[in-house]
Amino acid sequence: MRLGVTVMPPFPHQSMGTRHYPRNLPHGYRFDRPEVWQQLVRTAERGGFDFVLLADTGGVYREYGASIGDAVEHAAHVPVFDATAMTGFLAAATSHVGIVATRSIAGTAPYVAARTLATLDHLSDGRIGWNVVTGHHRAAAENLGADDQTPHDLRYDMADEYVELCRRLWNGWKAGAGSGDGGSALDPRATPFVPREAVTEIDFEGRFYSSRGPLNVHPSPQRGPAIFQAGASPRGIRTGARWADAVMSVQPYPAGMVRYRDAVKAEAAAQGREPSEVAVLHVIQVFTGESDAIAAEKARIYDEGVDPVAGLVVLSGHLGFDLSTVPFDTPFASLDVPGGQGLIDQYARVDEARDITVGQVAERYGRDTSQPRFVGSGATVAAQLAELFDHVGGDGFIVSPAWAPGNLEDFVDFVVPELAARGLVRTSYTPGATLRDNLRDDTTGTRSTPATPAAATAHPATTAPAHPAAASPAHPATTPPAHPAHPTRPTARENGHP
């Protein structure tokens, strides 16, 4: 079972109750200093995790209420640090765990990205990953001077060419011309330092990008970073299956996890890749502790601090649609939105969630952005994860800490030993292994087999979930928002919004 962590410094971004959670940022940690995040990556390394992924976004959401006001007042994905810039701080604090930077194709030329990422891959000794994103929200495009967003599928066409050009630059130096080739480090005193015929210009002329090359950085341990991707649409899955070492998904229901896993593995095979080369990972939220009761109490206290307005801001941003313009009890599946159709399908295509309302999804978004939640002692959570892993296949999970750094410490202290006792996770790193090596490591013997149509039929959407919490769509329809009303504009309030 592969294990990763995702955070978006300076806040754990998928848990919008985190700011009010009493255990967040203990011991005088400051959210905008490196120490708390360095502690978090060291904890991931102590748990034998494959990677810590730094999410990123290029602007402040302004969809909800057509204003940035609620986003900044409720710290809804703002502030967000530049993930690539943070990578060096976190790699320097660790020795084995991978550090993955989310980086959009918008805003910088492929050459610039290829050079920065090759540099980081050298300096981290092959532990860098790149989560390739296309800039899925309008504010990010406007901040770069564009009037509007590039259309969805065209963004992925551009991403394909962007990554292809980066790959050519990383591969422009021939075998033997760098430390990425069998560890044969270059001799800084030798002349020729590198034979001239070993380094070639690439003269790339594409539809969107061009570059003469060569890259002025010698081949890094992984010849560029390991590639991550998180597209959920058919076009997004095509790009992920073509390039990625790992793809990620947030699926509130097991049926969606199975569907996503099958689609990715089938697409990888269609593109001539070995499906097991593309690890399929699902994001989860976990509350754990010494006992089931202690874990449940942590979840209860956390839920009291969840901010429904932050959920509405981020969900509106992800949908590209102002949710303040529709009544809270609008069926979520009836929305017609320009972005994030996959978000609607996550609910609309699952029997027990078909009638979920806008208000319910927004509240859940504030709580965990639709991740399945696991609550219990280490043994309880490990048993639930093992069962879900068997049920949905795929290659593992990405923990999204509900607070920093303690929520991940809980996972490593209570759940990891139980998973290790079941032989499901590594107990030590292989010396010198790169991030890509670790993602392909099969020493736990549990790597799932490629999806088959039969596997999909065996777990239809109506199958009972492995874990009740993993399937509970959201708080019940009648649950009022956890917070006192935050009226912002009459339209939102008239629509039943908090």
Ligand SMILES: Cc1cc2nc3c(=O)[nH]c(=O)nc-3n(C[C@H](O)[C@H](O)[C@H](O)COP(=O)(O)O)c2cc1C
């Ligand atoms: C686990 C996960 C992490 C993601 N991280 C980021 C991120 O940090 N920055 C970003 O701009 N988009 C991020 N995305 C959005 C995806 O890159 C993609 O735009 C989104 O899943 C919609 O893809 P689709 O249009 O192919 O369905 C993430 C998505 C998922 C599921």
